[in-house]
Structures are given as C-alpha cells and as structure tokens.
Amino acid sequence: MSGKPWKENEFNDLCADKYGALDLMKKPFITAAIFLFSLVVGIPSSMGQAGDYEPPRLSTGTPDLNGIWQALNAANYDVEPHIARPAMQLREGPHSMLPDVPVLALGAVGAVPGGMGVITNGGRIPYTAEARELKEENHSQWVDRDPEIKCYMPGVPRATYLPFPFQIFQNDSSVFIAYEFAGAVREIYMRDVGPAETDSWMGQSVGRWENDTLVVEVTGQNDQTWFDRAGSHHTHQLVVTERYTMIGPNHIQYEATMEDPNVFVEPWTISMPLYRRIEDGARLMDFKCVEFVEELLFGGFRRDPLPR
Amino acid sequence: MRHQIAIFLLAFGSSIPLSSQNIPRTASGHPDLSGTYDTATLTPLERPEIFGNRLTLSEEEAATIAQGETSALAAIFGIPEERNIESAPPSAAPPVGGDGSIGAAGAVGGYNTFWMDRGNSAFQIDGQWRTSIITEPANGRRPEMTPESRERLAQQAVFRRPNSGTAWWLVENGLDAPGPYDDPEIRPLAERCLLGFGSTSGPPMLPVLYNNLKRIVQTDNHVMILVEMVHDARIVRMNQEHASADIRSWLGDSVGTWEEDTLVVDTTNFNDSPALSGASHNLHVVERFTRLSNEFLLYEFTVEDPTVWKSSWSGEYIWPMTRNRVYEYACHEANYSFQGILGGARVLEEDVRLGR
Numbered sequence: 160m161s162g163k164p165w166k167e168n169e170f171n172d173l174c175a176d177k178y179g180a181l182d183l184m185k186k187p188f189i190t191a192a193i194f195l196f197s198l199v200v201g202i203p204s205s206m207g208q209a210g211d212y213e214p215p216r217l218s219t220g221t222p223d224l225n226g227i228w229q230a231l232n233a234a235n236y237d238v239e240p241h242i243a244r245p246a247m248q249l250r251e252g253p254h255s256m257l258p259d260v261p262v263l264a265l266g267a268v269g270a271v272p273g274g275m276g277v278i279t280n281g282g283r284i285p286y287t288a289e290a291r292e293l294k295e296e297n298h299s300q301w302v303d304r305d306p307e308i309k310c311y312m313p314g315v316p317r318a319t320y321l322p323f324p325f326q327i328f329q330n331d332s333s334v335f336i337a338y339e340f341a342g343a344v345r346e347i348y349m350r351d352v353g354p355a356e357t358d359s360w361m362g363q364s365v366g367r368w369e370n371d372t373l374v375v376e377v378t379g380q381n382d383q384t385w386f387d388r389a390g391s392h393h394t395h396q397l398v399v400t401e402r403y404t405m406i407g408p409n410h411i412q413y414e415a416t417m418e419d420p421n422v423f424v425e426p427w428t429i430s431m432p433l434y435r436r437i438e439d440g441a442r443l444m445d446f447k448c449v450e451f452v453e454e455l456l457f458g459g460f461r462r463d464p465l466p467r
Numbered sequence: 468m469r470h471q472i473a474i475f476l477l478a479f480g481s482s483i484p485l486s487s488q489n490i491p492r493t494a495s496g497h498p499d500l501s502g503t504y505d506t507a508t509l510t511p512l513e514r515p516e517i518f519g520n521r522l523t524l525s526e527e528e529a530a531t532i533a534q535g536e537t538s539a540l541a542a543i544f545g546i547p548e549e550r551n552i553e554s555a556p557p558s559a560a561p562p563v564g565g566d567g568s569i570g571a572a573g574a575v576g577g578y579n580t581f582w583m584d585r586g587n588s589a590f591q592i593d594g595q596w597r598t599s600i601i602t603e604p605a606n607g608r609r610p611e612m613t614p615e616s617r618e619r620l621a622q623q624a625v626f627r628r629p630n631s632g633t634a635w636w637l638v639e640n641g642l643d644a645p646g647p648y649d650d651p652e653i654r655p656l657a658e659r660c661l662l663g664f665g666s667t668s669g670p671p672m673l674p675v676l677y678n679n680l681k682r683i684v685q686t687d688n689h690v691m692i693l694v695e696m697v698h699d700a701r702i703v704r705m706n707q708e709h710a711s712a713d714i715r716s717w718l719g720d721s722v723g724t725w726e727e728d729t730l731v732v733d734t735t736n737f738n739d740s741p742a743l744s745g746a747s748h749n750l751h752v753v754e755r756f757t758r759l760s761n762e763f764l765l766y767e768f769t770v771e772d773p774t775v776w777k778s779s780w781s782g783e784y785i786w787p788m789t790r791n792r793v794y795e796y797a798c799h800e801a802n803y804s805f806q807g808i809l810g811g812a813r814v815l816e817e818d819v820r821l822g823r
Contacts, residue, residue, distance in 0.1 A: 312797060328686055330499075333684045335693070337702065344693060346682070359794070383800075442702070444714075447717065449659065449799045450659070457651045461651070461809070462813065463649075
C-alpha cells in the first residue's frame with residue numbers, strides 16, 4: 160500500500176475509509192482498535208470488507224467472481240461530487256455556463272448527470288495545485304483530449320466504471336478480465352511476475368486473495384489514460400490497488416486506491432458496487448469502436464473529405 | 468478426426484510420445500485447455516504444389532530436416548528467407564521509392580527479422596511431418612472459389628501493388644480514377660487495427676508472421692481465447708444457442724460443447740468482413756481443441772462458406788504451450804502510420820495533378 164507516513168488525522172481517515180483502502184492487515188494495532196471501536200458504536204457490517212455474505216466458491220475455496228459485471232453511477236462523467244451540468248465541455252455564456260460548440264448539437268443527450276461522487280469521504284481528488292490546474296484545462300478541452308473519445312484502451316480503474324459491461328473469467332489458477340469498451344483486456348497474474356517491463360495502456364495487474372477479497376495491484380500504466388470525462392489525469396507513476404469483494408450473489412463491492420506522487424498529495428480511494436448483468440442472454444457485445452472513430456481521426460485524410 | 472496418440476517433434480529435438488490420458492483436467496472433469504500457446508509454425512497453410520496430394524513429408528525429406536537447420540526446413544516449404552537488416556540507428560533514409568527489395572522487410576526497411584516470428588519448427592501429427600495445415604481437399608489447398616468471389620477478389624487485387632512512390636492510379640487511369648488509398652474503409656483490416664492479419668484471430672485461427680500467442684482461460688461456462696494480435700478476446704459460450712441473425716460481429720458468435728475430451732466450437736454470425744481472407748458473413752467455422760498433453764494441443768478446423776468456396780475445407784496443426792506471457796498489443800492507440808498512409812497518398816496525388 161501507500162508506504163507514506165501517516166498524517167495526524169490518520170485515525171479519522173481510517174474510520175472514514177470504510178472499505179479498507181488502507182491496508183489493515185499490516186497495522187494490527189489499528190485493526191484491533193477499529194474492531195473494538197466498531198463493537199462499541201456499531202458500524203454496520205456491510206461497511207466491512209468481508210461482511211456476512213457467503214459467496215459461491217471455486218474448488219480451490221476462493222470466491223467465484225465469474226460473470227458479467229457493470230457499474231451503475233456517474234463516475235465516468237466525473238468521479239468527484241457534482242451536480243448535473245449542461246454538457247461535457249462548457250463555455251462561458253452571458254448568464255451561465257453553456258455547452259461548448261463541439262457538443263452543442265447533442266442537447267440533453269450530451270448533458271452530464273449529477274453524482275454524489277465515488278471517492279470515499281465524499282472527497283475530491285487530492286491533486287497538487289498544478290495537477291488540479293491541468294485537470295481543469297483538460298476539462299475545458301475535453302473533446303480534443305479525452306482518450307475515451309478516440310477509442311483508446313481505458314486503463315484502470317476507468318475500465319471498471321465505463322458505461323459498458325466487462326466479464327471476469329476465473330478458474331483455479333487464473334483471473335482474466337475482458338471489457339466491452341474497445342475490446343480491452345487484462346490478465347491478472349496470480350503470481351509474482353516482477354516489475355512491469357514497460358508501460359502499457361492497461362498496465363500490469365498482479366493479484367492475490369486477502370481472505371475473500373481479490374486484491375489487484377496495477378502498475379506500469381502509461382500516462383495517456385484518464386479517470387473520467389472531467390479531465391482527471393495521472394502520470395506513468397500511477398499505482399492502483401483494486402479490491403473486489405462479493406457482497407451478495409449479484410454484487411461486488413469494488414474499490415480502487417490511487418497513488419501517484421507526481422500529481423496526488425496523498426492516496427485516494429474510490430468505492431462503488433458492481434452489478435451482475437442477470438438478464439437472459441447477457442454477454443459482451445462487439446464494441447471495438449476503432450471503426451467508429453476513423454472519420455474523427457482520419458476523415459480529414461480522405462481523398463474527398465466529407466463536410467465537417 | 469480423432470487422434471488417440473499424437474507425436475510432436477520440436478524441429479530438431481527428440482521424439483516425445485504423448486497420451487491423451489495424461490492431461491490436466493478441471494474440477495468438473497473436462498480437459499483443462501487453460502494455458503498460453505505459441506501457434507507459430509513453418510508448415511504452410513496451403514501445401515506447396517510439388518507435394519501434390521501427399522499429406523506428409525517423405526522419410527528422405529524428414530531426414531533432411533533432422534540434419535539441417537531452420538533454413539533447410541524453410542526451403543522445403545518454399546518460404547523465402549527474410550532479409551535481415553541491421554536495426555542500429557541512426558541509419559540514412561531509404562532511397563525515394565524504396566530500395567527495390569520486397570517482403571515485410573522490403574522497400575523501406577519496415578521490419579527486420581528481429582520482429583518476425585514464424586517459429587523455427589514445423590509440426591508432426593501421428594509421428595508424421597505434415598506438408599500443409601490444410602488436410603481437405605486432398606491437395607491441401609483451399610477449394611475453388613465461386614465465380615462471384617473470384618470476381619470480387621480480382622477487383623480487389625487491382626489495388627494491391629507495392630508502393631512505387633507515385634499515384635499510379637491517376638497516372639494510369641486518369642485524374643478521376645479511384646485509388647487504393649481513397650478512404651480508410653477500403654484499407655486492410657489489419658492496417659486499420661480492427662483485426663490481426665492472416666486470420667490470426669480467426670476463426671479459423673491460423674499462424675502468421677509474428678505475435679502468434681494464444682491465451683486460453685477456461686471456466687465451466689466459458690472458454691476465453693485471447694488472440695495476441697489486436698488483443699481480441701474470443702469468448703466461447705458453453706452449451707448455448709447462437710445469437711439471432713441480427714447480431715453479427717468481427718469474430719462471429721462462438722458456442723462450445725464437449726465431445727468426450729474435445730472442445731468443439733461452432734462459430735457463425737460474422738459481419739461482412741471476417742478475419743479469414745475471402746470469407747463472407749455466411750462463414751461457418753467448426754473448431755476442435757484437443758489437449759494432447761501438458762505441452763501440446765491439437766487444433767482442427769473446418770470452414771464452410773458456400774457463397775465463397777465450392778466445398779468446405781479443413782485443416783489441423785499443433786499448438787505447443789509456451790511459458791511466455793502475452794504483452795499488450797496496442798495497435799489503434801498508436802496507429803500513426805494510418806494517417807501517413809492516407810496523407811501520403813494525398814501528397815502523391817497532388818504531385819500528379821501539379822505535374823511534379
């Protein structure tokens with residue numbers, strides 16, 4: 160985990176950090192304190208990592224995460240708390256912010272739904288001042304900069320809460336995730352494979368089981384992916400620690416803690432339920448999307464360019 | 468086709484007798500196909516004509532292989548040796564129009580042999596070196612195409628020319644003549660980063676010039692086959708019906724069943740451009756995956772597309788396991804060349820119009 164020195168308010172952080180973004184296993188004294196504290200004040204068990212739910216298991220005894228899953232929230236628009244706004248890219252109007260020209264035609268379809276945010280504590284991304292400035296600039300130039308628009312592989316954790324399902328394939332020795340968006344994939348190596356040899360879009364994922372939680376450390380991501388459509392960015396030093404915990408037959412509690420000393424002043428954690436796609440015939444559909452962005456990316460190089 | 472016993476030789480290694488009884492199995496008792504396979508092989512898809520209807524190499528030819536080097540094997544199958552150019556930078560720009568060499572490393576030095584990986588071995592089945600992957604028809608070559616398909620391919624072939632450094636389509640056919648680089652949609656799928664070339668994703672999944680890894684993760688209800696090139700995950704749904712005819716996709720809709728110890732995958736519902744060259748949306752592929760041992764998997768396939776080929780055709784080859792891991796194949800994300808290909812054609816066209 161973070162390896163950073165704890166701050167004075169660490170205990171408060173830890174209490175608020177309901178889903179274990181901080182590694183409780185390595186801090187037995189604190190763990191015991193929390194346990195006693197929770198007995199006294201009665202923290203609901205659903206806030207804990209394991210809870211009371213007894214998940215289906217593979218023959219090896221690990222929880223069975225197989226299935227098609229999808230997030231259902233506004234995180235891909237903006238991971239921070241936000242009220243609805245007119246568009247994903249805005250400009251100053253005479254009286255209020257208005258949709259910027261490139262997205263004007265989309266009307267209500269292009270508006271941003273509000274969301275309470277997915278960052279634990281209801282907080283914002285702890286960007287440095289410079290990084291916050293870049294995020295705002297990214298947001299103001301969203302159509303030109305968001306890698307989602309260009310159908311680039313989304314990176315982690317954004318792949319999880321894009322408005323597309325993903326499928327977990329898990330057997331006794333392997334965990335593999337296929338995402339509908341851009342046909343992105345990643346193997347979660349359940350063994351030490353050493354440091355990532357070079358950066359990639361989806362990074363290198365190494366997983367382990369902590370009790371009934373699949374903990375995945377993602378390193379080696381490049382600096383090209385974002386967290387949302389609000390310009391939230393990171394650098395190649397991003398380390399993401401994900402936690403997948405089944406909290407019911409059709410629900411996974413998903414958490415991801417982000418560390419990146421270049422842009423964040425401290426680690427931050429998102430938490431959200433993932434929902435199993437339970438309808439008959441649920442499956443990942445084709446969404447390579449490369450063919451959908453050719454006009455955007457290469458249309459200007461046609462022999463007879465179409466009107467733009 | 469069933470193979471109770473199959474024998475495979477690493478190209479110049481020793482013989483390893485294998486039994487299908489000695490294979491890993493899942494908790495549910497089925498063979499466990501999970502693993503990473505390197506499907507590169509020097510044995511060609513289509514049989515070189517010199518072999519006629521002969522399915523296997525003669526003892527004499529096999530002996531040549533056993534004593535020789537990879538180049539001897541390549542020579543038997545008529546594979547031209549790739550030119551190896553040094554990759555040490557800095558090197559001068561290639562001459563205008565290319566240096567005249569051909570192949571993947573040709574003309575402007577696009578690749579050198581470092582990047583190519585056809586493998587350095589051939590495969591044996593039942594102890595015999597094969598002359599081709601295709602087994603049916605008996606000549607080991609794809610069957611005759613329907614007249615309509617031949618016509619369609621002939622039209623496409625008009626545009627398949629090495630880059631000569633001029634907009635030849637304007638020079639030869641007039642300033643309004645269509646050209647091979649007019650629009651993104653008429654470029655090859657691999658160039659557009661939509662599918663790997665040479666049916667590496669399939670189905671049928673065939674060996675190609677490089678990036679031949681396949682990663683299988685098998686669960687009780689699905690078999691996921693990751694194709695290294697363009698990170699295509701083929702998701703085989705076990706014991707399910709095909710999707711309705713409205714639902715079509717690049718890799719088709721794959722459903723699987725177990726026939727004893729063989730995974731049989733049936734794929735239909737392709738879009739108009741399957742990975743298999745020449746095939747249409749009517750393509751129907753049946754694949755059979757049989758794990759022969761800890762190290763080897765037998766891959767068989769049958770292709771039907773009555774609108775393209777006059778008869779079905781079948782093939783088989785061996786997939787050896789590898790300890791290598793599949794690295795991310797990000798193609799679209801860095802497809803700067805595609806802009807260069809289309810934009811370069813615009814420059815050449817302008818040269819012709821201005822008489823340069």
